[in-house]
Amino acid sequence: MFCLCFGAASHAQKPTASDQLVLSNVTVVDVRTGALHAEQTVVLEGNRIASVEPSKSAKHPRNAPIVNSRGLFLIPGLWDMHVHLVFGDWFPDARDISLPLFIANGVTGVRDMGSELDIVQAWRNEIAAGRLVGPRIYTSGPMLDGPRPRFPSSVAIATPEDAHRTVADLKRRGADFIKLQSLIPREAVFAIAEEARKQQIPFEGHVPDSVRASEMSETGMKSFEHLIGIFEGSSPNEDDFLKGDKTEGKFLATYDAARAAALAAILAKNQTWQCPTLVWERGGNLVDVSDFSKDTRVKYVPAAWKNKTWKRFTDEITQGYGTDDLDTRKQFIERELEVVQMLRKTGVPFLAGTDTPAGVHIFPGFSLHEELQRFVAAGFTPLDALQTATINPARFLGIEDQAGTVEKGKLGDLLLLSANPLEDIANTQKIAGVVVNGRYYSRAELDKMLSRVEIAADGPSSQGIK
Structure with missing residues (x-):
């Protein structure tokens, strides 16, 4: 039967800083209610959201990778x-x-x-x-x-x-x-x-x-x-x-x-x-x-x-x-x-x-x-x-307990936007970064990804040349 291959972080030891990703000072969009939660810090451990807390009180290892997300809006992937x-x-x-x-x-x-x-x-x-x-x-x-x-x-x-x-x-x-x-x-x-x-x-x-x-x-x-x-x-x-x-x-x-x-x-x-x-x-x-x-x-x-x-x-x-x-x-x-x-x-x-x-x-x-x-x-x-x-x-x-919102315990599939999608739905195109299964891709990395696609699209096999 279908498996999203969610994966699970080992509970045998405490996650190290290298297993974590911190999105600081971000505005989290609640896609259930439309509420905007400003100045939040979202911590990911492995491919899961470990916490979503006000930035003033959020705790995370000092040497964990941090993405300063001030002015950005976070929605589910x-x-x-x-x-x-x-x-x-x-x-x-x-x-x-x-x-x-x-x-x-x-x-x-x-x-x-x-x-x-x-x-x-x-x-x-x-x-x-x-x-x-x-x-x-x-x-x-x-x-x-x-x-x-x-x-x-x-x-x-x-x-x-x-x-x-x-x-x-x-x-x-x-x-x-x-x-x-x-x-x-x-x-x-x-x-x-x-x-x-x-x-x-x-x-x-x-x-x-x-x-x-x-x-x-x-x-x-x-x-x-x-x-x-x-x-x-x-x-x-x-x-x-x-x-x-x-x-x-x-x-x-x-x-x-x-x-x-x-x-x-x-x-x-x-x-x-x-x-x-x-x-x-x-x-x-x-x-x-x-x-x-x-x-x-x-x-x-x-x-x-x-x-x-x-x-x-x-x-x-x-x-x-x-x-x-x-x-x-x-x-x-x-x-x-x-x-x-x-x-x-x-x-x-x-x-x-x-x-x-x-x-x-x-x-x-x-x-x-x-x-x-x-x-x-x-x-x-x-x-x-x-x-x-x-x-x-x-x-x-049937995976609402795993996906669909930005909440503790959910999968690390997230989208960082530079403008509020609830003001204008076209703002979903203003992508500042993407998190896929806990892996963060910056705007620069996404642009490189697009460049590679452009090269692939121009390749011999894509022209129908065998």
Whole structure:
């Protein structure tokens, strides 16, 4: 079963100064309440927070490394709850691109929603052993899809027997949850749910095209991605949409607020988490009119990603627009924000996720900050938005006693900011330092990390040269 590889400091002897890190005179942001605790000293021992105390009374060894954090704000490390780490061979060199980009952007944990399980597990072991810099990883391994999967890192599911066998096999191999895609036949969907309950492993992902969102919520699906199923279930034409021929124009034309509210009530009752990937929802709808040529983040992206995989996705997306013109797509983006706010007010819980790098020009690490801004655009307060990438992921993963807040005993995954994120959520991008598993990276070290990624992105293998 899933292990964050938390590690534990030995209690056989008192920690030495070299095992400790002191963040002095920092303002700690309480992501539960929004309270700001000024002039605090946070002491880490190994990979854990040993104490959080007022600086006037805090005690620590005089020769312990001290980071003077006066004027800085301390928040928990961020989580991107929808990424793809190893997507077949579609994103080469992700080990040297995505992993450090997450850390350089303060993303210290990820939920991997479809990858090559053995490779990701090996990376996770290397990270835990300190041989590789990267975030904590929670992974599904390969995605479950219909008889003819559209993407790599997928398992074809045609029958209930396929479903039972595959879920049991993934549990045996150490997958942390089951990821569903869109094309799974209806009978097989419910077989996946049945076997997942038997194996005591969560199932998450797309609401399959053959099933209603209300049904998936009632059967225990833990999270929905991309708002799939929400607009279908908010329309009197839901039965027709189950048969196909869905467009955003039709979603807009048939949207029924009463049906949407009824579905929201079901999701809230069952606490079915939503990971709407708003930055990608906007990006996909505007990909034909977006120009990233002058975006400074492009230098961190290998040519093979830009010229092969992203081009392929772009072609497929634009062909899929059908009769939906640009104005219709822009209206749909705004309606999505309205629906997200309605769901939140109804009590549906939310997670921040980006779909990086599968989403075109969705950049590992960087785009998570954009996702938080999209939540604010949907009517969330900066605190609400911050929770979707901190305490909410901890609650979702069942590790709130280990992560999600800056408190004694929690993991040493922290983000130092030069401005208050509760005043402006864009301030999460003003990164002064990152602590990962107790290891501190200064701004200068993070900049060097980014420089190495830029070099890796320009390397021969990243150009598709063998």
